Amino acid sequence: MTTARDLLIVSMDVSPADHPVEQGDLSLALAGAELLDLANHFALALDGDRIVPGSPPSGLTDRQLTEAAAALTRQSPYESVEDWLWRRGRGLYAAYLAALETDGGVTREHHRWLPLRTGRAAVADSPDRRAAMERWTSGEPVLAGLAVAARLREEAPEDLAERAGDTVVTVVTAVDDAVTELAAVRQRRSIEDAAFDNIWRGQ
Numbered sequence: 001m002t003t004a005r006d007l008l009i010v011s012m013d014v015s016p017a018d019h020p021v022e023q024g025d026l027s028l029a030l031a032g033a034e035l036l037d038l039a040n041h042f043a044l045a046l047d048g049d050r051i052v053p054g055s056p057p058s059g060l061t062d063r064q065l066t067e068a069a070a071a072l073t074r075q076s077p078y079e080s081v082e083d084w085l086w087r088r089g090r091g092l093y094a095a096y097l098a099a100l101e102t103d104g105g106v107t108r109e110h111h112r113w114l115p116l117r118t119g120r121a122a123v124a125d126s127p128d129r130r131a132a133m134e135r136w137t138s139g140e141p142v143l144a145g146l147a148v149a150a151r152l153r154e155e156a157p158e159d160l161a162e163r164a165g166d167t168v169v170t171v172v173t174a175v176d177d178a179v180t181e182l183a184a185v186r187q188r189r190s191i192e193d194a195a196f197d198n199i200w201r202g203q
Helices: 003-014 023-040 063-068 081-089 092-102 127-137 141-149 162-163 166-198
Strands: 044-047 050-053 106-111 114-123
Touching: 003 023, 003 063, 003 081, 003 114, 003 127, 023 044, 023 063, 023 081, 023 092, 023 141, 023 166, 050 081, 063 092, 081 166, 092 106, 092 114, 092 162, 106 141, 127 166, 141 162, 141 166, 162 166
Parallel strands: none
Antiparallel strands: 044 050, 106 114
């Protein structure tokens, strides 16, 4: 299991059906989770906010994390964490969800009156789900910090910096900034769309 997959599972379990986490927000957080897992495998280090790649990690069994390692920019000047989040995060939620579904980790509701249509995806009961939720309920700082940045929970652990270190704080802060920026873009588009609709209505 990886932090990104744990975060996806948790998001599907704890976010309410009538107010799910935004897919774009989660994609950014998943990209941040990949950085932190790769750092744990010594595949990269941060120099300020720059991602300095290390030796290609051996023994990775997760497909998405292997792809993330291969996607690291290996020429100087190295990529910033912010640039990585926007580049790597594009469509990442859908990729992780598809992988989880392929591995049998997702179930979908079926309606008797619409047999050819599937409903909301839910996490299947499995050891992976139980491990992710145990990590969540224990307040493990890396997962908790990313969840706050993705707007899955309200407050990060007070001792996040002490328990997780500078790399985690740098990445979580960058994810939070990117999610805030994305929310501003959504709001601006909503205002523009409303103004356009008003023009057509003659208002």
